[in-house]
Structure formats: structure tokens, C-alpha cells
Amino acid sequence: xxxDMKPTGRPVISSTGLFxxxxxxxxxxxxxxxxAYVERFNAANADGIAAGTIEPLQPSSVEFIxxxxxxxxxxxxxxxxxxxxxxMAPRWPxxxxxxxxxxxxxxxxxxxxxxxxxxxxVADVDAVLCAASNMERPYPxxxxxxxxxxxxxxxxxxxxxxxxxxxFGIQTAADYIRAGNxxxxxxxxxxxxxxxxxxxxxxxxxxxxxxxxxxxVEDAALxxxxxxxxxxxxxxxxxxxxxxxxxGFLNRASPExxxxxxxxxxxxxxxxxxxxxxxVAELIVTEAERLGLxxxxxxRLWLHQANAGMNRLIAQRVLGxxxxxxxxxxxxxxxxxxxxxxxxxxxxxxxxxxxxxxxxLICSFGAGxxxxxxxxxxxx
Ligand code: COA
Numbered sequence: 459x460x461x462d463m464k465p466t467g468r469p470v471i472s473s474t475g476l477f478x479x480x481x482x483x484x485x486x487x488x489x490x491x492x493x494a495y496v497e498r499f500n501a502a503n504a505d506g507i508a509a510g511t512i513e514p515l516q517p518s519s520v521e522f523i524x525x526x527x528x529x530x531x532x533x534x535x536x537x538x539x540x541x542x543x544x545x546m547a548p549r550w551p552x553x554x555x556x557x558x559x560x561x562x563x564x565x566x567x568x569x570x571x572x573x574x575x576x577x578x579x580v581a582d583v584d585a586v587l588c589a590a591s592n593m594e595r596p597y598p599x600x601x602x603x604x605x606x607x608x609x610x611x612x613x614x615x616x617x618x619x620x621x622x623x624x625x626f627g628i629q630t631a632a633d634y635i636r637a638g639n640x641x642x643x644x645x646x647x648x649x650x651x652x653x654x655x656x657x658x659x660x661x662x663x664x665x666x667x668x669x670x671x672x673x674x675v676e677d678a679a680l681x682x683x684x685x686x687x688x689x690x691x692x693x694x695x696x697x698x699x700x701x702x703x704x705x706g707f708l709n710r711a712s713p714e715x716x717x718x719x720x721x722x723x724x725x726x727x728x729x730x731x732x733x734x735x736x737x738v739a740e741l742i743v744t745e746a747e748r749l750g751l752x753x754x755x756x757x758r759l760w761l762h763q764a765n766a767g768m769n770r771l772i773a774q775r776v777l778g779x780x781x782x783x784x785x786x787x788x789x790x791x792x793x794x795x796x797x798x799x800x801x802x803x804x805x806x807x808x809x810x811x812x813x814x815x816x817x818x819l820i821c822s823f824g825a826g827x828x829x830x831x832x833x834x835x836x837x838x
Contacts, residue, residue, distance in 0.1 A: 475571030528766025532667030621824020
């Protein structure tokens with residue numbers, strides 16, 4: 459129907475969608491399981507520890523986790539095996555090629571939510587980008603499977619820029635609209651982070667949670683009356699080893715064996731904190747000014763959800779004062795870090811109350827390093 463409309467080449471966000479896994483793990487449950495694993499390890503290695511050849515493992519703590527990160531709980535796709543001290547990883551029955559993949563399944567749920575909110579018929583959607591930190595397989599692309607399941611006639615591909623995948627996806631979609639190559643693009647971010655988190659690593663076992671989000675980026679001519687104009691987007695990457703995952707088919711390790719740790723998420727958390735905060739704040743301020751926007755006048759910042767302290771510092775540098783929860787909302791307490799989906803969840807849950815003409819910023823950052831900024835204005 460609306461494809462007969464004359465495209466404007468102006469990209470907008472028509473809607474967002476969210477799928478939240480029903481199961482949650484509280485910090486208390488997580489620490490109890492982790493500490494049971496520590497006790498078992500130390501008991502099993504008591505001789506080596508006494509002889510000084512094996513380092514004893516240290517327990518984790520609920521207080522540390524909440525103070526260091528702001529995280530209180532996380533949603534997961536498979537609670538039982540993650541909390542089982544003998545497994546400590548998500549597990550579910552392997553699916554045949556005829557069944558929908560797990561990542562596609564949750565991506566489709568978030569995408570359907572976004573389509574419904576926009577009142578969008580799939581016949582009007584041209585493309586699907588699956589933008590996430592870890593794909594379930596190299597190919598066929600997850601995006602093409604999601605496209606097929608939704609019944610979209612068009613094209614799709616996967617893209618991975620770790621925690622910045624969704625904002626990089628939004629700019630890519632916006633560029634298709636600007637160039638006239640598509641009029642309606644779904645950016646889907648299914649994040650099963652529990653699969654690449656090392657649940658046995660005390661420094662990071664509390665960080666991540668599972669979720670899926672979707673963002674419908676469209677030409678203004680096609681969009682529903684209420685939408686978010688995309689005022690500008692800016693991306694930046696600078697190579698760093700401080701957040702890294704070496705998993706890959708050229709670089710295999712036995713599942714539980716030696717050399718496994720670096721095939722999962724590893725980071726130098728302190729360095730990340732110190733190096734990424736100034737990089738993000740500078741990119742936001744520079745880009746806001748280039749767009750003719752007062753950074754201090756941004757009504758709301760929907761920042762990447764990795765660490766409450768990082769967001770406090772970034773918001774302070776951008777807004778010029780300590781931001782309250784209304785100016786810089788958090789979903790870390792219930793969702794933890796959901797990689798690229800975090801800033802989209804914050805936007806999805808905390809944007810309806812804004813008034814026509816209000817401006818805001820969706821911003822993600824993470825491994826690469828990478829930063830993606832999407833400036834928006836509410837049109838109602
Ligand atoms: N329970 C209890 N104590 C713990 C612990 C745990 N689970 N993990 C670490 N500690 C201890 C450390 O051993 C250390 O003790 P010490 O001072 O006696 O050596 C102390 O707590 C501080 O550890 P540190 O790793 O320096 O903590 P931190 O304050 O830097 O917080 C992070 C850790 C990961 C929460 C924080 O660095 C962070 O969020 N960084 C940014 C991460 C990020 O954005 N990554 C992007 C991912 S997409």
C-alpha cells in the first residue's frame with residue numbers, strides 16, 4: 459500500500475520491539491551458585507592449593523556486583539544449567555535444520571512486537587539486518603532466517619560490532635533510506651549473551667543477560683504519525699584488545715578444556731571504563747554540535763547499559779550536570795548488560811512520555827572499541 463508513496467529520503471524510527479526471556483537470575487542466586495563452584499573447586503584441589511601449585515578460587519559477592527556495576531538481576535534463556543555448578547552455561551536441545559534457530563526465534567518475537575506497534579504490514583518491509591554480538595552460526599545469515607519466518611520479500615544480512623551492533627545497524631538502515639535503496643528496514647538484535655559469558659570467571663560472571671530488540675527504521679513518508687525523526691548518526695571504531703572473544707572455527711578449543719577461557723568474553727574492565735568514557739562523551743558532544751544541537755538541551759540519553767558508573771560520567775560530561783533517572787534511565791538493575799540491545803531497551807521502555815519536539819540520544823559503546831550515536835526528535 460504505502461509503497462506507492464513518494465519517498466522523502468528522511469529516515470525515522472517508526473517503532474521498537476522487545477522480547478524479554480521469562481526466567482531471571484538474581485545476584486543472590488548467581489553468587490550462591492558461583493560460590494558453590496568455588497568451594498567444590500577448592501576442595502577438589504586442596505592438595506595442590508596446600509602445596510602452592512594451584513591458586514585457590516575466591517568467592518564472589520552480591521554487594522560487590524551491585525556496587526561495581528548497578529546490576530541486580532538478569533534475564534536468561536536457560537536458568538537451570540547456568541546455575542548448576544557442574545555446568546554453568548546455557549543448554550537446550552539441539553534443533554534440527556527444519557526448526558527455527560533459537561536466535562532467530564527471539565529476534566522474530568522482538569520484530570513482531572515492533573511491526574505491531576507501527577501497524578506495519580510485512581509486505582511493506584524491504585530488509586532485515588540482524589545486528590548482534592554473537593551469531594548462532596556463520597551462515598545462512600540469521601537475518602535471512604528471520605526474514606523468511608516473518609514473510610518479508612527483500613534482503614537481509616548479519617552484522618556484528620559487538621555492543622554497538624544495534625546503533626551501527628540503525629545508521630546502516632538510515633543510509634538505505636537516505637539513498638533510496640529501501641523504505642522500511644528492521645534492525646533486529648537478538649542477544650543470547652549467556653552463551654559467550656564465562657560464568658566461572660569471578661571478574662565478569664555477573665555482567666550479562668539475554669534479550670532481543672528490534673528497531674523499525676523507515677522513510678518518513680511511510681512512517682506512522684507518531685515516530686522519531688533521526689536527526690543524525692555517527693559511528694566510530696578504534697582497535698583495542700581490552701574486550702575480546704577469540705571463539706572461532708579457525709581457533710577451536712575443547713569445550714571444557716585448556717585454552718577455553720579466551721574463547722568466551724574477556725575484558726580489562728578498569729581500562730575499558732577509563733578509555734571508553736572520554737571517547738564516547740567527546741563523540742556525542744562533537745556530533746551534537748555538528749548537528750546544531752545543544753548537548754545540554756538533550757531531553758534524554760538512552761545510553762548503552764554496561765555499567766551505571768560509566769553512564770553517570772558520560773551523562774555528566776554531555777549534560778553538564780549529574781543526570782537523574784529521568785534524563786538517563788537505566789535498565790541495568792533488571793536486565794544487566796545485554797550488549798547491543800541495552801540502549802534500545804532503555805529507549806523502548808522510557809520514551810513514550812517525551813513530548814513532541816523533544817530531542818534525545820541513543821548511544822552504544824563497547825568492544826572494538828566502538829561507539830554509535832543516533833540523535834532523534836519526537837514527532838507525534
Ligand atoms: N566479587 C567480589 N569481589 C570481586 C569480584 C566479585 N565478583 N570481582 C572482582 N572483585 C574484586 C577484585 O578482586 C578486586 O579486589 P582487589 O582490589 O583486592 O584486587 C576488586 O574487586 C576490584 O576489582 P575490579 O575488577 O578492579 O572492579 P571494578 O570496580 O573495575 O569493576 C567492572 C569491575 C567489570 C564492573 C567494571 O570495571 C566495569 O564495568 N567496567 C566497564 C565494563 C564494560 O563496559 N565493558 C563493556 C562490556 S560490553
